[in-house]
Amino acid sequence: MGRAPCCEKVGLKRGRWTAEEDEILNNYIKVHGEGSWRSLPKNAGLMRCGKSCRLRWINYLRSDLRRGNISKEEEHLIANLHASLGNRWSLIAAHLPGRTDNEIKNYWNSHLSQKILPSRRPTNPPAINLIPTINNRKDRTSQSTMKINKAHKVSPVTNHKIVQPEEQPTKQQTKVDSCDTSYEDEMLCFIDNIMDTDMLTMVEGGGSMGVTSEPMSVTQAMKDVSGQVEVGGSSSSTTNSFDNWSWDFDIHEDGVLGFGGEDDGNMLSWPWESITIDDDSFLGV
């Protein structure tokens, strides 16, 4: 006997949403707010499943959505985050204001995966050992995380990957496995992974870069400085190694991180926003 459907599907409409349905849903949420998705269709007069309403709202109708082409900066960010986080789209989406996990997932599958994976797959798997700490779903371990942890035999104590004797650890794995288990250390390792594995590759690929003194602010709303850590030494205008940069970043309790000064109010800003580089060389095409 199968699992009961999430809602009574007999008579419910499926497929593409019409403009009228969008308007009904939009108006209802404007008045009553989000939530209670299961009862929403009935109350709003929609012949749709609650899940469908929720998805339509989150992925399409929300006013804060940023629709349109993915910029090169966003593409870089997705590429870097995916390199460290794997297919955890909601977490990646949390770093791109206005973008949905579905949109990023689709973009990855249709654009980036062909560009990046053929060249990275052999040596640069996702840094699975950081999964629990940087999960934005509070204390939860997502199903995919569980699958990954199970597949890679993650230690339940440290959440670090247990490298099997026959396995040849990659550069990234070796680097991260040496990390301490404290929250801050894991965040440092996470950032180190992004910078070291991807951006150094980018630099070595022939790009040139310059660092501006003022990071670009993406959002003020997420300001929540819970840690200030400086990595490396003084900043320099041109360098072949991020070790020489002065990274002033913020660690948020839910794992969101950003770059910026303590007093500048920036929560999310990214170094490549001030980098001049050949995009194609970075993406390996």
Added chain:
DNA sequence: AAAACGCGCAACCGCCTTGGT
């Protein structure tokens, strides 16, 4: 002009965690 093909994206599905009882 029409059929075949391929791609992008919206939507659906199944499974999971959380929180309430």
Added chain:
DNA sequence: TACCAAGGCGGTTGCGCGTTT
């Protein structure tokens, strides 16, 4: 402790549309 409802996530599907033959 067990159960259930609700919400959320990632994987997958399939439709619509542009391009090619």
